[in-house]
Structures are given as C-alpha cells and as structure tokens.
Amino acid sequence: MEYNSERPHLIIPEYGRHVQKLVGYCVHIEDKEERNKMARALIEVMGNLQPFLRDVPDFKHKLWDQLFIMSEFKLDADS
Numbered sequence: 001m002e003y004n005s006e007r008p009h010l011i012i013p014e015y016g017r018h019v020q021k022l023v024g025y026c027v028h029i030e031d032k033e034e035r036n037k038m039a040r041a042l043i044e045v046m047g048n049l050q051p052f053l054r055d056v057p058d059f060k061h062k063l064w065d066q067l068f069i070m071s072e073f074k075l076d077a078d079s
Contacts, residue, residue, distance in 0.1 A: 011070045015049055023070045032076070039077035042067060 010020055022042055029035040043063050053059045064079040 011072070012066055015046060015066075015070070019046065019049070020070060023067065023075070026077075027071050027074045035075075036077050039067065039075065039079075 007017070008020075010017060012020075019042070022038075022045075026035060026038045026042060029038060043060065046063050046066065047053065047059070050063075053062060056062060067077075068075055068079075
C-alpha cells in the first residue's frame with residue numbers, strides 16, 4: 001500500500017496529485033509541439049478545477065504561472 005507520506009510533496013495541493021503527475025509527464029515530453037499542446041490542455045483542466053479564478057484579471061496568466069511553479073520551472077512551453 002502506498003501512503004501519502006511516502007509520495008512526493010505536492011507543490012500546489014489545490015490541483016491534486018493527478019494534475020501534478022500530468023505536469024511531470026509534460027516536462028518529459030521530447031517533442032516541443034506536443035509539449036505545448038499538453039501544456040495548453042493542462043491549463044484548460046486547471047481552469048475547470050479552479051473556476052473562481054475566472055473572476056481574477058488575467059486568470060490565464062495566473063494559471064500559466066502556477067503551471068510553471070508546479071513544474072519547478074523545468075517546463076519549456078510557450079505560454
């Protein structure tokens with residue numbers, strides 16, 4: 001059995017472990033076009049998970065910032 005205490009720390013816990021794993025997967029995609037496509041899809045998912053951010057000015061900018069933070073600034077994508 002796998003316990004949460006044995007798993008890697010969540011950087012932004014509001015999005016959950018599944019989004020964090022997808023971000024990690026996105027960082028390791030070799031093809032830049034596919035990586036950008038995956039990053040844009042992640043932004044859409046993050047926007048759906050946090051609908052109250054739509055009221056914040058430049059909410060897409062905030063989502064991109066959070067995506068780069070979750071990737072520990074290792075993600076090379078066009079925001």
